[in-house]
Amino acid sequence: MACGPAVLPGASEINDPTEASNRAMHDLNVAVDRAVLRPVALGYGTAVPEPVRTGLGNFSSNLNQPLYVVNDILQLRLDDALRNTFRFLMNSTFGLGGLLDPASEGGLYAEETDFGETLHVWGVSEGAYVVLPLLGPSTSRDTAGLIVDSVMNPTRLAFARPESDYITGANVADALNTRYELGDEIDRLYYESADGYAQARLIYLQNRRYELRGNQPTDSADAYSDPYDDSYFDPYEDPYAQ
Amino acid sequence: MPSKFSLTRRAFLGLTGASAAALALPGRAWALTVGAAQTLVERLVSDLYDAINSGGSEARMFSDFAGLLDRYADMPIIAQSVLGVDWRRASTAQRSAFVDAFSGYISRKYGSRFRELIGGQIEVTGARAIRNFFEVTSVARLRGEAPFDVIWLVSDGSGQARVFNLIIQGINLRTTEAEEVGAMLDRNRGDLDAMIADLRNAS
Numbered sequence: 063m064a065c066g067p068a069v070l071p072g073a074s075e076i077n078d079p080t081e082a083s084n085r086a087m088h089d090l091n092v093a094v095d096r097a098v099l100r101p102v103a104l105g106y107g108t109a110v111p112e113p114v115r116t117g118l119g120n121f122s123s124n125l126n127q128p129l130y131v132v133n134d135i136l137q138l139r140l141d142d143a144l145r146n147t148f149r150f151l152m153n154s155t156f157g158l159g160g161l162l163d164p165a166s167e168g169g170l171y172a173e174e175t176d177f178g179e180t181l182h183v184w185g186v187s188e189g190a191y192v193v194l195p196l197l198g199p200s201t202s203r204d205t206a207g208l209i210v211d212s213v214m215n216p217t218r219l220a221f222a223r224p225e226s227d228y229i230t231g232a233n234v235a236d237a238l239n240t241r242y243e244l245g246d247e248i249d250r251l252y253y254e255s256a257d258g259y260a261q262a263r264l265i266y267l268q269n270r271r272y273e274l275r276g277n278q279p280t281d282s283a284d285a286y287s288d289p290y291d292d293s294y295f296d297p298y299e300d301p302y303a304q
Numbered sequence: 305m306p307s308k309f310s311l312t313r314r315a316f317l318g319l320t321g322a323s324a325a326a327l328a329l330p331g332r333a334w335a336l337t338v339g340a341a342q343t344l345v346e347r348l349v350s351d352l353y354d355a356i357n358s359g360g361s362e363a364r365m366f367s368d369f370a371g372l373l374d375r376y377a378d379m380p381i382i383a384q385s386v387l388g389v390d391w392r393r394a395s396t397a398q399r400s401a402f403v404d405a406f407s408g409y410i411s412r413k414y415g416s417r418f419r420e421l422i423g424g425q426i427e428v429t430g431a432r433a434i435r436n437f438f439e440v441t442s443v444a445r446l447r448g449e450a451p452f453d454v455i456w457l458v459s460d461g462s463g464q465a466r467v468f469n470l471i472i473q474g475i476n477l478r479t480t481e482a483e484e485v486g487a488m489l490d491r492n493r494g495d496l497d498a499m500i501a502d503l504r505n506a507s
Contacts, residue, residue, distance in 0.1 A: 074479065116448070171450035246416065254507060257487030264483055265475055272474020287478075288437060288459075302381060302436065302461015302468070 068187040070271050076263065078191040087193040088259045092252045094196065099241055100249075106235070107242030115239045117161040122236035123172065124153045124160030125229060128216035133175045137183040142173040177214075178207025182274050191263055199266035336460040341438035342431035344465050345456045348376045349426045349442070356421055369415035370407070378459070378466035379407045385468075386482045390489060390496065398496050405503040406485070412507045423447045426454060436461065437468070444472075 071077070078084060107115070127150035134143035149165040149172060156164050166172075181203050182188075189202030200208070212218070221229060241248065255261045288302065355368035373379060383406040384391050384399075394402065424446035431440040437459035445451045457469040470477040485503070492498035 073476070166448075166450070250413075250507070255487070256484055256491055256502075256506075260483055260487055261480065264480055268474045268476060268480075270474075275474070288435060302459045 066185060067183050067274075068185050070275060071188055071267075073268065073271070076191065076267065077188070078263065080190065080192070084191065084193040084263075085259050087195060088198075088262065091193065091196065091198055092258070095241075095248070095252055099238075100245075103238045103241035103245070106238045107245075115235070115242075118232050118235040119239050120153070120157070120163045121160045122229075122232040124150065124157070124163075125217040125232070126174075126215075127153075127172065129211060129214070130173065130175050132214060132216060133177055133180045133211075134173070136177075136180045137175070139173075139175075142175070145170065145173055176204070176207050177210040178204035179274060181207055188271075191267065193259075199262055201267075201270070204270070336438065336458070336465050338431045338433055338438060340465060341458040342428060342440050344376070344458055345431075345440040345442065345467070346428045348372065348456075348467065349428060351375075352421070352426070356418060365418050366411060366415040369418060370411040373407060373411055376467050378462045378464075378468045379403060379410070381462060381466075381468055382410075382478060382481075383407070385478060386485050388482060388486070390494075394496055398500065401500050402496070402503075405500045406481075409503050409506050410481070416507070420446060431458075 127146050130146040131143050131150070134140070134146060149170055152165045152170070153160050153163055156162075178201070186203050188204075192200045192202055192205055194200050194205060194208075197208075217229065218226065251258050251261055251265075351372055355365065355372065358364070358368070360368065380403050383403040386406065387394070387402060391399065421444075424444065426442050426444045428440060428442045431438055433439075434457075437457055440456040440458055442454045442456065443451045444454050452473050453471075454473075455471040456467050457471070458465060459468050460466070461468075468478075485499070488502050488506070489496070489499045492502060
């Protein structure tokens, strides 16, 4: 831990050594989306009124707060740990067990995190790009993080059946709601893009690195290419600088 | 190639006091200031919300959005950089057809996301100079979502102050579209005209 966070790869760096199998998994995920996820999410979004969907989503995400707190502590980010703890207490009580989200309404938003980020803070680098079944884009480090998170999630440890089944149900409902709410974007990526696999990979990696970067300033030379410059693939590139 | 020269902010203000001077000197790259870059984005955001709040039809919103792109974004340079090395082998006619098709594609693709901004706000929070251009930072607060960062890159390399890139939560519009256009070109085996025809139909 003394060595500090891992160095984030450059903005345009992509490490995808198993691209062929990742593409196959991407195609499978698209097929599952087309056959099951998309129609079910559309049905869910249409049949269930918005306040109910939002309530279930709030309930599900509130139950993730304890896991955030564990990771915040492992990352020695005690301010985030306090913030997430406070959110959890507030929403679990005044928010009627998490169905409402008074914390966000008061400007106290979740500081989402996961064990993949904890590993990053501990100095583990990103690893290779991976497409997971159903869950989609990830990296080898973040996949390890997902496994650890699912094992150490306090909410999962605190409840036995049948409560744990209700929680799983709320998580599924939340996932369907996300698919419904992001409908157009996911449709565009999966069904309209010239290379949906490459788009999903680029968008995921850019966004993930941005999240991990936190408040650290952008390495402008890399992240901000100037298209006025003659270099084409540096994202903060200035195109005018010829 | 227009020659570039730099003026300090004070000298710039002292000499002109108005960006209208940039129009008076066509073809000459003008030295933009941090303040002017920030003002440009503030005006853009305000015009964007005027268009959203006008309550027009979806078709009307698309055309409003296309108008905003025209006024505030440097579509020729964005298109050129998105096409990358292939720009060099494109004929003049292909280049202008590509800029036109790409502008239409961008306004359809992002114009359809316009309505996500309804009821929200974008607050411009600051600006700084980076090399030959400016980074203007803003925070988007949309209904029911945690606030997120939107970064605008502004340059006057075209002779007028224009936005040339947009970075939303780390996702860089120019690199993302460069990859998409590259994939379209690959799908058409490098045939520029066929790719441009595809782009005109893409949303």
